[in-house]
Amino acid sequence: MAEKKHLLGLDGVPREEIEAILNTARSFREVLDRPIKRLPTLQGKTVVNLFFEPSTRTRISFELAEKRLSADIVNFSASTSSVKKGETLIDTVKNIQAMKIDMVVIRHSSPGAPHLLSRVLDANIINAGDGGHEHPTQALLDMMTIREKLGKLEGVTVALVGDISHSRVAMSNIHGLTTMGARVLVCGPSTLIPREIEKLGVEVYHNVDEVIPQADVLNILRLQLERQRKGLFPSLREYHNYFGITRERLEKATRPLLIMHPGPMNRGVEISSDVADSEHSVILEQVTNGVAVRMAVLYLLAGGQSEIN
């Protein structure tokens, strides 16, 4: 990855690169448990966090990763930006780059916005979520969490449950997990699963009770409540009845299932509170691993070697 400049998505990223990131992230994960969590890696480097969509956890996670690598950080959010004044995205970003910044973390509602930037800028670009397209660091932290807990990704069965159609988290997980040799099941209402998704190497289910007995991991996607208005599912209660992951439903599992959720959770909708707080839930581990994965990506794109000392 030393010669790699950007992390735009996981589609097409080879297995060795994913492994290099996950191995590096594991080393950083240990740094996070030290009393002093700061390394000088990015000292004197400037990272701009360009968030054109509101975000709490992803922005804070990146910001902490950057601070712990001693980067200089500038935050930029669309609400206070020149974007409002009619400037094009490329002009906005070229301007920021002209201020001599080294790395850009971008979240944008348009699929492909990070790719566009990567073609016009010299800086390293990291995609922090582009529309319904990809959210690669989320999938990396999900994979890191599975690997830490189950010891491997190859041969593991991971079920993604919920709104697959609008989920960049699902898309990046599918690309990454299939590359790593995992078996991927997707499960949700037919209105929320894209046609021909089987071509990506996944199996499609519409009944979560068929999925649970086969899976090692359930990655439960957030139900974006605004989809209901568009008629994509009838009611929250009905969604919960058919797809909500509850303790009773999990009794059909043949082995303890790892419970994952990218957050923020709608407790009582896609996941019941007792499942979210159960001993098999690794939801907060995901969050911790998120910081480590983002430190790893920043470190490697900045030219670091996979071995950290």
Add this chain to the structure above:
Amino acid sequence: MAEKKHLLGLDGVPREEIEAILNTARSFREVLDRPIKRLPTLQGKTVVNLFFEPSTRTRISFELAEKRLSADIVNFSASTSSVKKGETLIDTVKNIQAMKIDMVVIRHSSPGAPHLLSRVLDANIINAGDGGHEHPTQALLDMMTIREKLGKLEGVTVALVGDISHSRVAMSNIHGLTTMGARVLVCGPSTLIPREIEKLGVEVYHNVDEVIPQADVLNILRLQLERQRKGLFPSLREYHNYFGITRERLEKATRPLLIMHPGPMNRGVEISSDVADSEHSVILEQVTNGVAVRMAVLYLLAGGQSEIN
């Protein structure tokens, strides 16, 4: 205080602990007058400022205290947060904690929010104002200012003037000042003083002209103008006539009174401009001491000893 984990309020905090904070704050106060105002105390520690209510001066004061102790800082405000997306407060905070943070400064409109957090989190929690309940660092800076100016707190007569019912500043001052042996008078319209407040060890007055001759210190509370709509006082003019602190009114003092206000001031309402700017006003000293007190609290909660070198 070395074994203490949180600063949730001043209710029940023993005299020695308050004294340790005030003594430590005095040392930091000297640091603030140096050309280089930065100490390495919190290097590599991460502090999150969780502000669920808008705030300027308290947030900036904490942020400066944190920066001057070299902490890594993440700011979080409710307007940009997952709270909007329906996540519970505990989930939001557990997520932030999972990113391996060390201290949380929280302002929230619900009384007891910091206490709730202290029960679920490992981090040190500092209450930066919780509804009408407590605002301990404000009371500490008020006490520091009185002690610096009058040389002591024991036996000093402090009058809190204004809206006592809705004031977390008043509540924390009452707890802290009575613990330190000061005499506390509260004065305001009967609609703005809680029943049975005498049980906290204070004397109640409704006529500010009776209070002035007895007091050493007037701590003039901000009148929150939105109370008027609720009919708690008739008009700004009438409030000013009965409770506004003016130069004429102060002529009834038997000795020079220390004039304090937690800010932001409504000049011409609870305080006249000439009083705010008079030679006995220590309103800006309060602000300076606020940074020192917050540095002291951060330092002591992080395990520092009361003696700073």
Add this chain to the structure above:
Amino acid sequence: MAEKKHLLGLDGVPREEIEAILNTARSFREVLDRPIKRLPTLQGKTVVNLFFEPSTRTRISFELAEKRLSADIVNFSASTSSVKKGETLIDTVKNIQAMKIDMVVIRHSSPGAPHLLSRVLDANIINAGDGGHEHPTQALLDMMTIREKLGKLEGVTVALVGDISHSRVAMSNIHGLTTMGARVLVCGPSTLIPREIEKLGVEVYHNVDEVIPQADVLNILRLQLERQRKGLFPSLREYHNYFGITRERLEKATRPLLIMHPGPMNRGVEISSDVADSEHSVILEQVTNGVAVRMAVLYLLAGGQSEIN
């Protein structure tokens, strides 16, 4: 400039001081091209960025300049401030100063707000734009860009094109450029040029095609679209036809013209896209020089000598 405390505007600033800033900025410009862009100059100093008007590029440019000089930074924007709670500007700023800050960068919609602050505060004040009055660091970066490209300012002909009446950028450029011995032309619709502006030492034109053959530099001002509602120009199309700088129009130039714009650009209104992106456009150089100029101003106001090592 060692004894100078503030940068409030360029009106009345002598030539030697402008030259000292531009020379210092050139040294910092080289720092920006280094892999490690951080200097310890302002370590332990606190800078407050007080932005009472929304701003992206100027705020980020100042913030980067401050970070690269290792200052401690506090950002303050009006939308989250006590200003909303009815506090006066002077009280807000005195409070912030009482927290022991060293420098204030202020943007405000009222002309003269920075001057007001400079009379009540001990801190160094830098004007980042005050209403239609001045924006001195923008003019300094414009002058730096011209000097870097053309080797001098003396005798150079600079045309400011567009809305002169409402432009603090134009005002500061006029003061600075005339001091430095440049010839300054202003060109725009008569509704957008102040009467008697000739008294500032500039020549007035209303036909941009007369200006182009004489100029070495075109500084194309942003058309603030809200002016149209006030009837100051008939339509965007008509404005573009009469004053928009296009490639065809530039064919009337007798030599290659330096194309400048303070941003954000309205492509297709005051400037066509091919001109903005042409080989003579130095618009992105302006942005880079902006960071260098702001580093220079911060450095010199903090007491630095003109020679940087």
